[in-house]
Amino acid sequence: MCRVAIRIASHPPSTIHKSTFRRGAPPHPVLLFEKDKMTTILSSTLGLWRLMLAVWPWQLGNEGKKMRVKQVSTGVIFALCIACFFAGSLFNSRTWTHPSLSRDINVTPFPEIHKPTPDCDHQRLLMEDKSADVMEQATRTRHAVGTLDITIPKLETQLGAAREGMVYGHQKEGNHSVQKAFVVVGINTGFSSERRRESLRETWLPGGDKLKKLETEKGIIIRFVIGRSATPGGVLDQAIDEENAKHHDFLRLNHIEAYHELSTKTRLYFSTAITLWDAEFYVKVDDDVHLNLGALVNTLARHQSKPRVYMGCMKSGPVLSKKGVRYHEPEFWKFGKEGNKYFRHASGQIYAISKDIASYISTNADILHRYANEDVTMGAWLFGLEVEHVDEYSMCCGTPPDCYLKARAGNVCVASYDWPCSGICKSVERMKEIHNSCGEGDRALWSFSR
Structure with a gap:
């Protein structure tokens, strides 16, 4: 019988070494990368927050007083959005091309399905012929054992x-x-x-x-x-x-x-x-x-x-x-x-x-x-x-x-x-x-x- 082989597309999570979680073991490169990523995110968020405070009009509710700020033009806001987009693209590129991560995660976009080969019938016939040979050999072995059962008592006599x-x-x-x-x-x-x-x-x-x-x-x-x-x-x-x-x-x-x-x-x-x-x-x-x-x-x-x-x-x-x-x-x-x-x-x-x-x-x-x-x-x-x-x-x-x-x-x-x-x-x-x-x-x- 021909077999159909299917390769699983995703790499199992077990590829992450257990040594990563042992106390006193050196940190895994993936975890170091995750730390850098979190630092980058926090720094970007803080910078954007300061920029928004500088350019956006805010109502301060301290004793009913209003503080007026200078109006920001539409072009500046558009430029700020473009800058955020490119910053996100750069972050995603670093995430997927990190060398330590690519060594541990094997991604296959789609599973491969091996279809039955056209010579399955020929292989099946070969297996049947081999089975017949095995049965014939077993029959001969039983016959030989029976002959020994008869011969040994005669030799002992x-x-x-x-x-x-x-x-x-x-x-x-x-x-x-x-x-x-x-x-x-x-x-x-x-x-x-x-x-x-x-x-x-x-x-x-x-x-x-x-x-x-x-x-x-x-x-x-x-x-x-x-x-x-x-x-x-x-x-x-x-x-x-x-x-x-x-x-x-x-x-x-x-x-x-x-x-x-x-x-x-x-x-x-x-x-x-x-x-x-x-x-x-x-x-x-x-x-x-x-x-x-x-x-x-x-x-x-x-x-x-x-x-x-x-x-x-x-x-x-x-x-x-x-x-x-x-x-x-x-x-x-x-x-x-x-x-x-x-x-x-x-x-x-x-x-x-x-x-x-x-x-x-x-x-x-x-x-x-x-x-x-x-x-x-x-x-x-x-x-x-x-x-x-x-x-x-x-x-x-x-x-x-x-x-x-x-x-x-x-x-x-x-x-x-x-x-x-x-x-x-x-x-x-x-x-x-x-x-x-x-x-x-x-x-x-x-x-x-x-």
Whole structure:
């Protein structure tokens, strides 16, 4: 849009310096001129008054006497008027041409109005073209930012994978790429749990060729997760090596197994798993829990489009400060006064996290604080992040009749266990019975398509 500029004709009164009115400041030239002018006026007035007294007839009213004066001719009066006219003209000329006044007052007889130039339309078109260029540049910038949002998590994952591989002894060969998968299911187990592992292989965990087919066709990776004994290469480690040579279903961690180190083990599991498999989800489950794999992968698939998901049976139990009791929390004071409850977190029997969260744990493993209870530790890591907590009730099922009735109603449970035992009570003896009552059948698992 073309603008019409108007210059104000008169100079504002603010051009008179404020220093003129300060006490003790030297007088401004304009004021000196005004003083001379007043002196001239007073002198002229006094002279004219004396002249008029001399030539004009006046009546003196003192005691009724009249004083006669000599009559003045008309020519003298006319000459006096001409003299007054020229004196006034000289005064006006001095007023308007005074140098100090002309420096302070800028007089413009008429305002100047700049009319719109004839090429306004051309300028408007140029401005529109520039606006279009700015919008196009902004669009490109938004696209670049979106690309970075996608690229940065991938780079962080690769960085964490490289670092964790070197730290925990799982560095892959340079020419071997990370295997793609949909989900990695890590079954937490120990050296003394061989019978539990066998109960799972006989029920819901496929073995042999089926396990390999599940990986290649469905992208479902299942491994028993275990560390090492305090005496490397001892009897306990040899027993695990022999079992793994037979079933090929173990993930060994560079970690010394101990009950009070479950938080460390969980951190190492996610950090190691992401170096070996590029999966959409990573699941941790205990070896005394019944799991329906088909229900699990279909439940996870519903949340696949979300960037950061933390899924499980959410709870908020009391913070136990008394020593000697089960689940005692030595750092209870961090959670407030005595009697407070924990923040919401997934129960430790089973929970799932998405890839971005596993990458976060891998990248920041060295500075993630570990509490006494593993499930609380995981909840604490994610409590202050932009993570969606999904309270999945199908991961909270009890053993029969609970899971049996839900299965018959068409609501097959993802996981079943007993709350008093933090797993299935006497799981080795009861796992097959529970699987027969609450299992989903093979069709649900093999019909899954990622």
